[in-house]
Amino acid sequence: MTRLAHTDYPIHDLLRQRWSPRAFADRLPDSATVLRLLEAARWAPSSFNDQPWAFLTARRDQPTEFALLLDTLIEFNRSWAQTAAVLAVTVARSAFAHNGQPNRHAWHDIGLAVSQLTLQATAEGLFVHQMAGILPDRARELLLIPPGWEPVSALAIGYPGDPNGLPEGLRQRELAPSIRKPLSEFVFTGTWGQPH
Ligand SMILES: Cc1cc2nc3c(=O)[nH]c(=O)nc-3n(C[C@H](O)[C@H](O)[C@H](O)COP(=O)(O)O)c2cc1C
Numbered sequence: 767m768t769r770l771a772h773t774d775y776p777i778h779d780l781l782r783q784r785w786s787p788r789a790f791a792d793r794l795p796d797s798a799t800v801l802r803l804l805e806a807a808r809w810a811p812s813s814f815n816d817q818p819w820a821f822l823t824a825r826r827d828q829p830t831e832f833a834l835l836l837d838t839l840i841e842f843n844r845s846w847a848q849t850a851a852v853l854a855v856t857v858a859r860s861a862f863a864h865n866g867q868p869n870r871h872a873w874h875d876i877g878l879a880v881s882q883l884t885l886q887a888t889a890e891g892l893f894v895h896q897m898a899g900i901l902p903d904r905a906r907e908l909l910l911i912p913p914g915w916e917p918v919s920a921l922a923i924g925y926p927g928d929p930n931g932l933p934e935g936l937r938q939r940e941l942a943p944s945i946r947k948p949l950s951e952f953v954f955t956g957t958w959g960q961p962h
Contacts, residue, residue: 771944784888785944786895788846789932790924794825795851799890803923806886812875818859819872819879822909825852838905839920843897846936850895850922855905856880857915876918887923895922 771782804821812818824831835853836844847853856879858872869875884894897920905917929940953962 769944771946774949780885780888784884785893787893787924787926787929788895788922788936788940789927789929790849790851790893790922791927793851793925794827795890795892795923795925797825799892800825800852800923802890803883803886803892807879807883810875810879810882812878813869813871814862814864816859816862816864816869816872816875818862818869819876820857820859820915821854822857822911823852823854826850834908835920837908838900838917839897840899840901843899843920843922846932847895847897847920847922849924849927851892851924852921854921854923855900855909856918856921857911858918859915861914872916873918880919880921883921891925892923893926896920897922 768783769785771777771785773782800823804823807819807821808817822835824835826832832853835855836848838855839847856876858869858876860869860872861867862869880894880896884896887894900917900920902917905911909917911917929937932940950961954960955962
């Protein structure tokens with residue numbers, strides 16, 4: 767399903783094409799394609815170039831690992847993400863490697879890496895649906911995440927599928943247009959509240 771963001775100003779096509787589906791096709795990306803997505807994440811900028819991220823991944827044809835990752839999602843997300851071609855859980859290192867001080871921007875940097883992965887995915891005809899709805903304690907236990915690392919989010923990745931295969935509530939959400947606040951609500955000149 768192609769859908770393009772209706773933007774107020776022209777932006778790059780990759781950004782317009784990206785959205786977060788819940789219906790995925792059966793088709794699996796080959797491992798070289800999956801590696802390209804992770805390579806895109808690898809080249810994200812990060813505070814002190816600390817690269818405070820880890821990605822625990824499984825393709826649907828790795829059933830043991832896929833089931834483990836699926837088990838770390840809240841039930842709602844599990845219901846639709848089980849049809850994804852690839853699942854990933856992102857994990858952030860809480861302290862800088864060079865001095866052990868807390869890294870206040872670790873989650874920010876994970877977001878950047880996921881954003882790069884997502885745009886590479888879009889360029890490859892794949893879509894990424896990020897999830898905050900994970901069970902962090904269960905993820906830590908099942909995925910053997912070491913101390914000092916924190917589960918952040920999960921990603922469902924796949925080629926777009928038929929929304930008609932979704933349960934009715936989800937089908938309606940899948941077909942609803944994406945909406946955004948106008949720039950005037952969140953862009954200020956200098957001080958807070960000063961219109962742009
Ligand atoms: C960090 C993050 C967490 C999210 N968590 C969930 C989630 O747990 N379950 C879900 O169905 N969608 C989740 N989403 C998807 C958002 O609802 C979606 O990105 C937003 O509605 C905008 O829609 P779009 O991505 O299609 O433009 C999450 C997105 C992000 C970036």
